[in-house]
Amino acid sequence: ETGVTQTPRHLVMGMTNKKSLKCEQHLGHNAMYWYKQSAKKPLELMFVYSLEERVENNSVPSRFSPECPNSSHLFLHLHTLQPEDSALYLCASSQAGTANRGEKLFFGSGTQLSVL
Amino acid sequence: KQEVTQIPAALSVPEGENLVLNCSFTDSAIYNLQWFRQDPGKGLTSLLLIQSSQREQTSGRLNASLDKSSGRSTLYIAASQPGDSATYLCAVNPSGTYKYIFGTGTRLKVLA
Numbered sequence: 001e002t003g004v005t006q007t008p009r010h011l012v013m014g015m016t017n018k019k020s021l022k023c024e025q026h027l028g029h030n031a032m033y034w035y036k037q038s039a040k041k042p043l044e045l046m047f048v049y050s051l052e053e054r055v056e057n058n059s060v061p062s063r064f065s066p067e068c069p070n071s072s073h074l075f076l077h078l079h080t081l082q083p084e085d086s087a088l089y090l091c092a093s094s095q096a097g098t099a100n101r102g103e104k105l106f107f108g109s110g111t112q113l114s115v116l
Numbered sequence: 117k118q119e120v121t122q123i124p125a126a127l128s129v130p131e132g133e134n135l136v137l138n139c140s141f142t143d144s145a146i147y148n149l150q151w152f153r154q155d156p157g158k159g160l161t162s163l164l165l166i167q168s169s170q171r172e173q174t175s176g177r178l179n180a181s182l183d184k185s186s187g188r189s190t191l192y193i194a195a196s197q198p199g200d201s202a203t204y205l206c207a208v209n210p211s212g213t214y215k216y217i218f219g220t221g222t223r224l225k226v227l228a
Contacts (some may be wrong), residue, residue, distance in 0.1 A: 045217075104162050105216060
């Protein structure tokens, strides 16, 4: 148990559905991240929030919409996804969330998403 | 553009063997480097973090070294066990950014 919880663990959705992924961290951290992990590709950073402010948007299509209502919760809202969006979506958090202080990342177990 | 490469992509060794996993990166302007372990279908667990000013870090049977000027890091696993079987990933944090750039990992299998 890393202190970062993701729900659901598995999600199957059609291309016209709208769904949301949820991440909650119990570590008192100030930065939260969404990563995408596709088969045989490196983890891709999608979004970073520091103190509830989005500080990185890594050229992610608008069909992925993040939300960070407070420093403990992070959501990823999904709509009109494509089959190539099928992947493991990982949430992570780190302590201070300052760009000049690279710190240990704590990951959740991920949501395995399948888009039909 | 920072790129991270891990060699080998897969490794199979008998139990008890000492082994070395390699990670290389193209831009030496990093703040730190982390090694992670990932079990199938699971998230990542941070194993070791080396700050750019450090040369190595140790935790139990694991030792990670960093040569920033040559863009290399190694993860040394002593006396490997079947429970060490997993994918090992390295990631670098470029200076002044929130990003961690990941390699594609080394898939390790330790045979009993």
